[in-house]
Amino acid sequence: MEVTALKLPTHEHPLYPSTRFLIVSCEGCCVRGRIYGGYRCNESDCYNKGDDGVWFHKECGESPSEINHPSHPEHPLTFSTEIDLEDCRLCGGLTTSGYCCAICDFVIDLACVQKPLPPLAIEHPMFHEHSLVRTNKYAFCKICKNNIEEGYAYECLTCGHVNFHLDCVNQSREVNHSSHSNHILEFFKSKSLPENAEKTCILCGIESQHVLYHCSKCNFSICIYCKRNPPPLTVQHTKTHKHTLSLLARRVSFTCNVCGMQGDRSPYSCIQCSFLVHRDCIDLPRVININRHDHRISLTDHIGRRGNLKCGVCHQSVNQYCGGYTCSICPNFVVHSSCPTTKRVWDGVELEGIPAEVVIPPFEVVGVNLIKHFSHKKHILRLESDGTTRDEKTRCEACVSPVYSDPIYRCEQCDFILHETCANLPMKKRLPFHNMQFKLYAPDMDSYKAFKCYACKTMFSGFSSTELFRSCGACQRGRMLPTKLACGDCDDFALDFRCFNLPRVVKHKEDEPPLSLCYGEDPNGKYWCDICEGETNPKDWFYTCPDSGFTLHVQCVLGDFSFLMPRRITEYPKYRCKFEVVPNNHCSRPFCAGCQSRCIGPFFLKIYNPKIIYICSKGCFRTFTEFWEKGLSETVFSGGRTLHV
Structure with a gap:
């Protein structure tokens, strides 16, 4: 059954009805809580605004464009999502959407519109001995211990600024609740219950630290929120199950038939x-894209026998007898049903009923072993796969790595070269550190530019695509990594993207054998770098030659500029400067204007400022660009010397 989108005044995009259970903030009234039977936005831009996208309560989503409200009987009120952060006239909370008067300076938010007008004072509250007055102050509720940010706050002036939520202070001490109709539930403070009493809400699983409703006969407890907003006793959703589903409100261990994971309460x-x-x-969404796979995946109620029953997101086992997401193109790829929506790997767009995107190839085949690539349209590229060994100077325009004996596409009229694998890079791809799709970008070969990669922070000039604290297992640096690759089986091993992408084999000098990346040796051993002559930590990764036995630091072999095309004038748009990347293969090493030492890395930057200066590392380049922005680069970096300002 096709779901019809609704264009409602509460949001700029079409909204879709949903029966999902979520704890989110409603975009309309801004109240955070569990939404069921509301509306969702299917635009990826809106999904990335919040933790779970843009959602509305049913009442908020269906709010009319114009109302008459008893709080302002003089004029009608018009709904707007472009209010300049005004105070609601009823609750005093700040809002950017709600109902406003076109004549008067009067604004009320959606939450206040949907509730009856609160009294200015409460003479005989249920849970306090003194009368209370309404206030606009932000404070903590004495009953639930939560901050009073939404709705109405009431203050006791007798007790010295003791505050309450309106809903908390007016609660009944005993209730008949739909989830436990056999007995009456009584209001308790958590600390007053026996130690073995249930203090976790049977319905939502949240432990009640302060107050709850409890049945002493059944050891049944629910939180205040679930008391006010109970889940429906029955749910009708044929895409999940063909029959009506009924709430089983009790502690019970079960395996979910949809996701295959264990549950412990109220299925x-x-x-x-x-x-x-x-x-x-x-x-759950039926057809989606995730950033862990190149194709669409679809929800099925039975995975069945497959070659690999490991989830493609969390890498844990998947139950073949339960539901999950599968790929029609890759039969062995499976994902737990719950992982896309809980692990933040989904772009938030439900694709059911939307045609698949047409895949655009990166090149056009124009003959046998001949292609016209999107990055070099003016000339034809020919495939060379004869295994010829090439020198260090022959580099791929896409990855800026030496090609050696790899198959390549070479331009017949200029020196443009691509690895065969790089020539086949897709035009669009989803990457694991972002939910949006990235487009492959090739720089203009007439005006070469360098950029800094978001993932590995490396300066590069090839093709590009437009937080947890953990030490990298290769370089041992502990940092707030925007992206990381962690081992699913080992809790203490992760790699940052720079170390993950280190080449396995490199050449330091053309007349010497290649060097291999070493993943750590005996921690008691002693190693010395043959370039900087400093000690090499055997716990860190390093490069070594099996024949000669000498070792080198990764930084000394690669430096900071190995992913910039050598012998080429390159522009760095961020700082509006140009430089030439020069191999450090001369008899005398240049003197770095930043660190006042001889450059030891494989490449350095030659900058015309207008005098020629040399930069050996990213740190020195950062210092130079800071002075460049201040207009002090000529006076500070002069004659290869750095002068303190």
Whole structure:
């Protein structure tokens, strides 16, 4: 059944009805809580604005364009999402969307519109001995211990600024609740219950630190929020299950038929089918893209036998007898049903009913072993796969690495070269550190530019695509990594992207054998770098030659400029400067204007400032560009010397 999108005044994009259970902030009234039966936005831009995208309560999504409200009977109020951060006249909270008067300076938010007008004072509150007055102050509620940011706050002037939520202070001490109709639930402070009493909400699983409703006969407890907003006793969603699902409000261990993962409380069930499901697994998206796979994946109610039953997101086992996401192109790729929405790997767009995107190839075949590549349209490229060994100077325009004996495409009219693998890079690709799709970009070969990679922070001039604290297992640096690759089986091993992309084999000098990347040796051994003559930590990765036995630091072999095309004038747009990348293969090493030492790396930057200066590392380049921006580069960097300002 096709779901119809609705264009409602509350949002700029079409909204779709949803029966998912989520704890999110409503975009309309800004109240955070569990939404069921609301509306969602299917635009990826909106999904990336928040933790779970843009959602609306059903009432907020269906808010009319114009209303008459008893708080302002003089004029009608018009709905707007472009209010300049005004105070709501009823609750005093700041809002950017709600109802405003076109004549008067009067604004009320959606939450206040949907509730009856609160009294200015409460003479006999249920949970306090003194009368209370309404206030606009932000404070902590004495009952639930949460910050009063939304709704109405009430203050006791007798007790000295004791504050309450309106809903908290007016709660009943005993309630008949739909989730536990056998007995009455009583209001308790958590610390007053026996030690073995249930203090975790049976319905939502949140431990109640302060107050809850409890049945002493059944040891049944629910939190204040679930008391006010209970989940529905039945759910009808045929895409999840063909029969009506009923809430089983109790502690019970079960395996969810949709995601295959364990649950410990309050599933929805179909008795006649022995079907059990987490409420969060109801109404999952059917067809989606995730940043861990190149193709669409589709939700199925039965994975079945497959070659690899490891989840492509969390890498844990997948139950073949339960549901999950599968790929129609890659039969061995499976994903837990719950992982795309809980692990932040989905772009937030439901693709069911939307045609698949047409794949655009990166080149056009124009003959046998002849192509016209999108990055070099003016000439034809010919495939060379005869295994010829080439020198260090022959480099790929895409990855800026030496090609050696790899198959390549070479231009017949100029020196443009691509690895065969680089020539086949897709025009669009999803990368693991972002939910949006990236487009392959090739720089203009008439005006070469350098950029800094978001993932590995390396300066490069090839093709490009437009937080956890953990030490990298290769370089041992501990940092806030925007991206990392961690081992699913080892809790203490991760790699940053720079170390992950280190070449396995490099050449330091053309007349010497290649060097291999070493992944760590006996920590008691002593190693010395043959370039800088400093000690090499055997726990760090380094390069070594098996024949000669000498070792070299990774930084000494590669330096900071190995991914910039040598012998080429390159522009760095961020700092509006140009430089030439020069191999450090002369008899005398140049003197770095930044660190006041001889450059030891394989490449250095030659900058015309207008005098020629040399830079050996990213740190020295950063110092230079800081002075460049201040207009002091000529006076500070003069004659190859750095003068302190």
